[in-house]
Amino acid sequence: MGLAENNTEVIIGGEKYIFSNNIGDNKNLFDSFNKLANKSFGISFNRVGGEYEPHVLYMNDEICANVSVNKITFYHNGEKRFYIQLGTVMTDKKYRKRGLSRYLIESIVDEWKDKCDAVYLFANDSVLDFYPKFGFIKKEEYHYKYMNPSSVAKEYQKLDMNDEKNIQLVIDKDKEGNSFSKLYMTGNYAILSFYAMDCMKENVYYIKGYDLVAVVEYEDDKIWCHDILGQTDADIKDVLNIIAQGHKCPVYLGFTPKDNEGMICEEHHEEDTTLFINKCGESIFDDEKLMFPTTSHA
Template sequence: MDSVEFVHVDVMYLYANQSVLDFYPKFGFLPKQETLYTYPVVKREVESSAPKKLSGHSASDRHLIYQKAQNRSAISTCFSTVHAAELVMFYCLYVFSDHLYYVEKEDAIVIAQHEGSVLHLFDVISEQKVDLETVIHSLVSENTTKVILHFTPSDDLACEKGVYVDSNVLFVRQEGELFPKEFKHPTTSQA
């Protein structure tokens, strides 16, 4: 197989399943460790206005989500994805269609799912910077003890950090070191 060089590409990445972990290093891809961000929920007064539940099956909700996704602001100054509205819509339609919310106070679309005492926060889509604590506290229930963020938050959110473990492993081929030391590639921008 002939080698293909990508001279105008700074970085290439992919997610590999467990059966091909030895394959991609042959082509210069190296595994890259992601960070698990966990926000411990401290009980405080519940936000007065609950988020509006949206549906990936509603035409008007899809229009609102797509509009926000097209014009989204980066959720983090450290590591984020923008200009990927179609990929976000795939997740909203086929993966998280029943886990979509609109938080009016932040004018943000939120993709989140409760699992027992854990709230999984997959994405926050807004046209301006949002206060993640406000978003989180609008979604937590009485029994929520922690929030797992499936993206890299900005430094102003006090999170615990750990090693992210998943069945798919991030592989990167890059010139130099372009990724931050600690990051989580946003789940909703993984193709």
């Protein structure tokens, strides 16, 4: 089937809709998209297009349904992979149970199945029975945690992500990738900016001695190290000891470490974040205990 041409009329269940995968330059559609995103998920977007492209069905400049396509470059064990992550799947209440999401998902998968290495998504708990209808298969993810970090006194500073110099530093380090991770994302500015310059802007740190940027959340009983950006020959445990900042609680990794010696591996469960990978592509999760980096979720 594949995707219809942009701004083409399609008929679904006897009703006429307009399909578009280029709404960024249409103010009315972009505003309607943000209105639905805010109503559905409590989020909004400053821009869309390029790496993050909404695919919508609309009537009279009102978005009825959307499935967004995220084009992401990953490196898995040093090998470049090109994946499509589907996200922001939403239908306005007035248009539900009309097959709109089905039309979009089937069209997108058909369009991309021979152009990428895999198509995947993260599903809300309420729709776990929905995605297998389209060839998506549930996969387990695993996280690692580093117990009892030691205290290391090295320069470690929080970055002000309103400062243009720090923004450029993060962008440059992202291009280098995560040298500790078996599976890491690189070069996706849309997702990087969503985390480092928006929802996790208060959690970005610089480790001067190793010239690394880390995205870290400190909780009462645990530390989440979501990502470490930059190239280094350092031992990951030395870096985690710095990140721990004297706290004795475990450090959970939001990525899969190459060197997991002495770490504990556990199944990763997070509300409304169940991984599904479409059968049309590869599944590296069948043979390895991996997780998609938490800062790659779109």
